[in-house]
Amino acid sequence: MQFALLIFESPEAFAARNADENDPYLGAWRAYYKALVEADIYVGGNPLQPPETGTTVRLKDGKRRVQDGPFADTKEQLGGFTILELPSLDTALEWAARCPAASMGAVEVRPVSPEYKRRVTG
Amino acid sequence: MSGSEQESAHRTIERVARESYGRLVAYLSSHTGDVGSAEDALSNALVAALETWPRDGVPQNPEAWLLTTARRSFIDLVRHRQVVEASEPTLALLREESTDMILLPEYPDERLKLLFVCAHPAIDPAMHTPLMLQTVLGLDAARIAHAFLISPTTMGQRLVRAKTKIRDGGIRFEIPQEPELPQRLDAVLEAIYAAFGIGWDDMAGVDQRGRDLAEEAIWLARVLLQLMPAEAEVHGLLALMLHCEARRAARRGPDGRYVPLSEQDCRKWSLPLIAEAERHLEEASSRGHSGRFQLEAAIQSVHAGRARGRGIQWNAIMMFYEQLIRISPTLGTRTGYAAAVAEAKGAEAGLAALDGIDPDDISAYQPYWAVRAHLLQRLGKTPASLDAFDRAIGLTEDPAVRQFLLQRRG
Secondary structure, eight states, X not given: OEEEXXXXXXXXXXXXXXXXXXXXXXXXXXXXXXXXXXXXXXXEEEEOOOGXXXXXXXXXXXXXXXXXXXXXXXXXXXXXXXXXXXXXXHHHHHHHHHSGGGGTEEEEEEEOOHHHHHHHHO | OOHHHHHHHHHHHHHHHHHHHHHHHHHHHTTTOOHHHHHHHHHHHHHHHHHHHHHHOOOSSHHHHHHHHHHHHHHHHHHHHXXXXXXXXXXXXXXXXXHXXXXXXXXXXXXXXXXXXXXXXXXXHHHHHHHHHHHTTOOOHHHHHHHHXXXXXXXXXXXXXXXXXXXXXXXXXXXXXXXXXXXXXXXXXXXXXXXXXXXXXXXXXXXXXXXXXXXXXXXXXXXXXXXXXXXXHHHHHHHHHHHHHTTGGGSBOTTSOBOOGGGOOGGGSOHXXXXXXXXXXXXXXXXSOOOHHHHHHHHHHHHHGGGGTOOOOHHHHHHHHHHHHHHOOOHXXXXXXXXXXXXXXXHHHHHHHHHTSOGGGOTTOHHHHHHHHHHHHHTTOHHHHHHHHHHHHHTOOOHHHHXXXXXXHO
């Protein structure tokens, strides 16, 4: 089954993206990505631009509401996601613990919902 | 009652709960198999103690007080369940015993039976350790869940399911006899060692999970040794864990930096723990046959020789690993063997030993990649070594170990 690893990062972790090629956080991510691919469990994923680049849209009473910034105002913000093909939640949690963001933020593990997708896509 | 007396009452409750938890649960559940109710009863008794002891003073025999109170609550709980599920024999047994019980100054120690129940072949092996930690030591599900990287709710559910199986699945509270004993004892030892955490033997930057349960595991091994003082492998297990525990203070630098075994300052090792480990190892080997834990302890003992100014005898370590592979050819053993071969005969030979391991088995096994990376680096095979370092780093959970490997990678 597939699991999404939702990567929540601290402001420091977002800042580390601008560091040079030898930055340990970047090195850890490169190594983690390689380990996922070599273990043949990587399905897909993408990093996101930092939270301040986000824009949130709502329709309230038929009126558009546009907000600068991310949906939730929290210290740790969604910084990207990875989809993995794994046999169980237990193994997904193991891979989440190895994620470099786990010690600099948090990693939320959620099963992907193919049932709901089928109802939506028909 | 004064504040300090209240404080002392709380401390007594904590101490008695810590020391007697397993004995009380084991005794209460040994006839009915109802571990869950025994735990509930004991926690009711502890709540009652928290209410009354600070007010009325600590009873003369705190353990007996807890036992009597827990016992009453246990009968209520089982009776309540019995009304629903009608298990009259159990209830009759309880009624018979309820009177002598209170008169008993000493009650039998049934913890050994409880340990064997927790590691029973009918129970999911993944639950052996959590069951022991909860029923014998009284750790709560949340703490166990963190150590095992499972959500607290899930761990709670799995523990309840396992206890229901013990109660309703006909798992008997008994000490297994020959010829089953060695295998059943093995399961108990494995479960205790799992709490201690794998990877302590540190091949090349490998210690990862389980650290926070190390002391609990040593406590469990001491309990087991008290109950089975003649078993060589119990001594072996305790020796192994004490050797590793002796190095705790040397494992991190002052800045939290990870320090691999070969670079540890052995003046920071605990000599009393090493001495105790050596005594148990001698005790184990004096009993003849050598087992897995004795061999692993012997390997650690060779490393510990450094504290007495001796160089590491890698040939001896290699030989112990060879014997170990015959008994338990796990990935950890085979990787450790390769690391020892590399020290004894050179990096090429070590790599050849690593190449003998099935590639399908090691795609997510960090120690293999860590050892491989170091050996390739030593041989100057840069691109291959960088690749292996990446695999090791990507599979590392501990940020300090990750940092260490990133630095070594360069």
